[in-house]
Amino acid sequence: MVKIGLQFKATLENVTNVRPEGEDFRWFLKLKCANCGEIPEKWQYINLMDSVPLKGGRGSASMVQKCKLCARENSIDIMRDTITPYNVSTVLIVKLTSQLILGLTAIEATHTFLSLPRGGGAAAVKAEDSERFKTMVQFECRGLEPVDFQPQAGFAAEGAESGTKFPEITLLEKDWTDYDEKASESVGIYEVTHQFIKC
Numbered sequence: 001m002v003k004i005g006l007q008f009k010a011t012l013e014n015v016t017n018v019r020p021e022g023e024d025f026r027w028f029l030k031l032k033c034a035n036c037g038e039i040p041e042k043w044q045y046i047n048l049m050d051s052v053p054l055k056g057g058r059g060s061a062s063m064v065q066k067c068k069l070c071a072r073e074n075s076i077d078i079m080r081d082t083i084t085p086y087n088v089s090t091v092l093i094v095k096l097t098s099q100l101i102l103g104l105t106a107i108e109a110t111h112t113f114l115s116l117p118r119g120g121g122a123a124a125v126k127a128e129d130s131e132r133f134k135t136m137v138q139f140e141c142r143g144l145e146p147v148d149f150q151p152q153a154g155f156a157a158e159g160a161e162s163g164t165k166f167p168e169i170t171l172l173e174k175d176w177t178d179y180d181e182k183a184s185e186s187v188g189i190y191e192v193t194h195q196f197i198k199c
Helices: 105-110
Strands: 002-013 015-020 027-033 044-046 063-066 073-078 090-097 120-127 134-142 144-150 155-159 165-169 176-180 185-198
Touching: 002 015, 002 144, 015 134, 015 185, 027 073, 073 144, 134 144, 144 185, 155 185
Parallel strands: none
Antiparallel strands: 002 134, 002 185, 015 155, 027 044, 027 144, 063 073, 073 134, 090 120, 155 165, 176 185
């Protein structure tokens, strides 16, 4: 069994909390047989609602299929607890001491300090997902390995400042735009890309 993470990357404009919406959200994947390397041309989808029993009563998976080339039975399962939204910004409060402030080079490389108190105390740190790869979901793979992902319909987001809900976002074109009337500003998700990593 191998755990593989799907990492999502996009440029966010005035939206946050980009996420797959609902248990019926379809993760469209191209899957490779780990035994023989066969990759079917068709996109296949898995979702949280589907649960197929594994041979021998060893639990269940989101998808179980027999490879057309080598006839091996393989499976892939969505790890429900790993689904994470992609955010434009998160504010973290970090407690600092005067000794720790001197050695902050690693933190400063990935976070922007909004305020840095003298001699210690608490500092607000702004951490952005926008334009960085972030694991959105992990899959438990037994003989099937995802090699490509096609975002389609079923994503949701909300206005970064207004909290306006944007349901039913389609990312098939790798870009999405709308207008947030409450905040009187355009919103968008651009340059959507992905990669897979072993977890």
